[in-house]
Amino acid sequence: MSYLYEPAAYTPDIWPESYWRASSPALPPCPTLTGPVTADVAIIGAGYAGLNAALELRERFGAEVVVLDAAAPGWGASGRNGGFCCLGGANLSPAQITRRVGALAAPEFDSYQQRAIDRVADNLARYGIDADRGPAGEVLLAHSARTWAAMQAQQGADGVQLWGRAALRDAGLNCATAWGGTYRPEGFPLHPLKYARGLAVAAQAAGVRIYGDSPVKTLDHANGLWSLRTGAAQVQARRVLIATNGYSDERLPRWLSRRILPALSTIIVTRPLSLAEREAQGWTSHLMTYDSRTMLHYFRLLPDGRFLFGARGGVSAQPERLARFTARARAEFEAMFPAFAQAETTHDWSGLVCLTGSMAPFCGPVPGAEGLFAALGWHGNGVAAASEGGRRIAPALMGLPDTTPALFKRPPPRFPLPRKLLLRAGMAAALWRDGPLRPAPEEA
Numbered sequence: 100m101s102y103l104y105e106p107a108a109y110t111p112d113i114w115p116e117s118y119w120r121a122s123s124p125a126l127p128p129c130p131t132l133t134g135p136v137t138a139d140v141a142i143i144g145a146g147y148a149g150l151n152a153a154l155e156l157r158e159r160f161g162a163e164v165v166v167l168d169a170a171a172p173g174w175g176a177s178g179r180n181g182g183f184c185c186l187g188g189a190n191l192s193p194a195q196i197t198r199r200v201g202a203l204a205a206p207e208f209d210s211y212q213q214r215a216i217d218r219v220a221d222n223l224a225r226y227g228i229d230a231d232r233g234p235a236g237e238v239l240l241a242h243s244a245r246t247w248a249a250m251q252a253q254q255g256a257d258g259v260q261l262w263g264r265a266a267l268r269d270a271g272l273n274c275a276t277a278w279g280g281t282y283r284p285e286g287f288p289l290h291p292l293k294y295a296r297g298l299a300v301a302a303q304a305a306g307v308r309i310y311g312d313s314p315v316k317t318l319d320h321a322n323g324l325w326s327l328r329t330g331a332a333q334v335q336a337r338r339v340l341i342a343t344n345g346y347s348d349e350r351l352p353r354w355l356s357r358r359i360l361p362a363l364s365t366i367i368v369t370r371p372l373s374l375a376e377r378e379a380q381g382w383t384s385h386l387m388t389y390d391s392r393t394m395l396h397y398f399r400l401l402p403d404g405r406f407l408f409g410a411r412g413g414v415s416a417q418p419e420r421l422a423r424f425t426a427r428a429r430a431e432f433e434a435m436f437p438a439f440a441q442a443e444t445t446h447d448w449s450g451l452v453c454l455t456g457s458m459a460p461f462c463g464p465v466p467g468a469e470g471l472f473a474a475l476g477w478h479g480n481g482v483a484a485a486s487e488g489g490r491r492i493a494p495a496l497m498g499l500p501d502t503t504p505a506l507f508k509r510p511p512p513r514f515p516l517p518r519k520l521l522l523r524a525g526m527a528a529a530l531w532r533d534g535p536l537r538p539a540p541e542e543a
């Protein structure tokens with residue numbers, strides 16, 4: 100099987116009707132690959148990982164680089180996400196990382212996450228990308244008495260600030276279901292498609308050849324050269340990077356099969372809320388915010404006063420099943436922000452994030468395939484992590500040592516059970532653990 104979900108999730112000529120698409124300048128034209136082309140490195144996937152790798156290869160090593168996308172730059176998760184440029188990338192605690200990879204691996208991953216955020220900031224500045232950057236910091240809201248107690252017990256860790264309900268209200272973050280929360284200073288929100296588009300413009304200006312509407316259908320290796328066929332046309336390159344994340348065709352290469360678990364995430368965006376409406380809810384802050392549920396919600400005010408609300412879940416990309424999931428997300432939004440209930444949804448869309456069998460990204464050589472590399476599995480947090488991953492894998496594509504964290508170098512194992520079954524079971528357990536959405540007491 101090459102894809103986990105229904106074709107609707109992967110059809111390149113179906114663009115999501117996202118708010119990002121409606122508010123972004125047109126993408127730079129990217130021709131379809133027609134003739135035979137050669138390059139030092141061919142990259143499959145024009146999202147943050149592929150475009151950052153291309154920029155690094157071109158600017159730092161002067162390599163001839165071709166990027167192929169089945170649709171266009173930013174068509175995948177890079178043009179659909181919540182725009183949280185934040186810490187993250189793996190689903191492992193520091194203790195788990197230490198047990199698996201060794202004592203140095205956890206601090207190494209910590210520093211990677213911080214560098215990844217700096218990388219995005221640097222990209223925006225260096226290439227003059229106006230991506231509607233918002234205020235620094237991120238807030239995690241406790242959804243239950245238990246998580247709030249755990250947050251209080253960890254008070255003082257890593258310069259994290261603890262905010263009770265009153266402090267949240269003072270900060271313009273009044274959510275009906277929040278018991279309290281923590282603020283940490285790292286990260287900032289941005290317009291994800293403007294960022295992806297800006298990277299594509301910068302890559303083209305640097306001399307990277309980007310081809311759109313060019314799905315790679317086969318990948319073969321002979322005489323030290325990889326051939327990537329998109330139908331009649333082909334690219335030949337000594338080295339290849341797979342940067343297709345949740346949209347990967349699992350035959351490219353077959354090694355990938357069942358080592359990744361694409362998962363759905365859905366976003367709704369409301370019409371702009373007036374200041375009076377925002378004050379009625381007590382939510383006036385533009386900080387990035389998410390809650391402590393395993394099936395987490397992520398939300399923020401956009402620069403023009405619209406509210407973005409995201410939810411993870413769903414096991415089908417059938418339009419009617421997605422519509423049901425979106426309706427559930429809308430009901431949860433109204434439970435958490437009752438004063439916004441009259442603000443209609445103007446845009447909703449879904450996309451695929453990518454988990455792996457090791458619960459960490461994979462960034463390295465594909466075992467047993469000389470010259471073939473992959474950079475994927477950002478666990479729903481790839482704005483920063485995939486950007487940095489693309490940069491860090493570049494030296495390896497030039498045959499040089501690279502600085503990807505040790506955690507990312509371990510090839511993920513295959514999932515042992517049918518993945519839809521795992522998803523259903525995992526989601527049911529998470530929903531049970533999370534419990535129903537209930538208003539928090541006024542003074543928690």
Ligand SMILES: Cc1cc2nc3c(=O)[nH]c(=O)nc-3n(C[C@H](O)[C@H](O)[C@H](O)COP(=O)(O)OP(=O)(O)OC[C@H]3O[C@@H](n4cnc5c(N)ncnc54)[C@H](O)[C@@H]3O)c2cc1C
Pocket residue numbers: 111143144145146147148149167168169170171172173174175176177178179180181182183184185313314315316342343344345346347348351364365366397409448449450451452453474475477478479480481482483484485
């Ligand atoms: C709804 C949603 C919300 C999210 N919110 C956040 C957030 O707020 N913060 C955060 O950090 N992360 C978030 N993420 C995750 C983040 O968007 C991803 O981790 C990141 O964009 C991955 O980038 P990428 O370059 O690896 O892959 P993608 O951006 O998914 O790009 C993969 C590309 O590969 C192309 N492709 C696939 N197969 C082929 C082929 N055979 N030939 C040619 N091209 C091919 C696709 O067309 C696609 O453009 C979210 C994701 C979703 C879906």
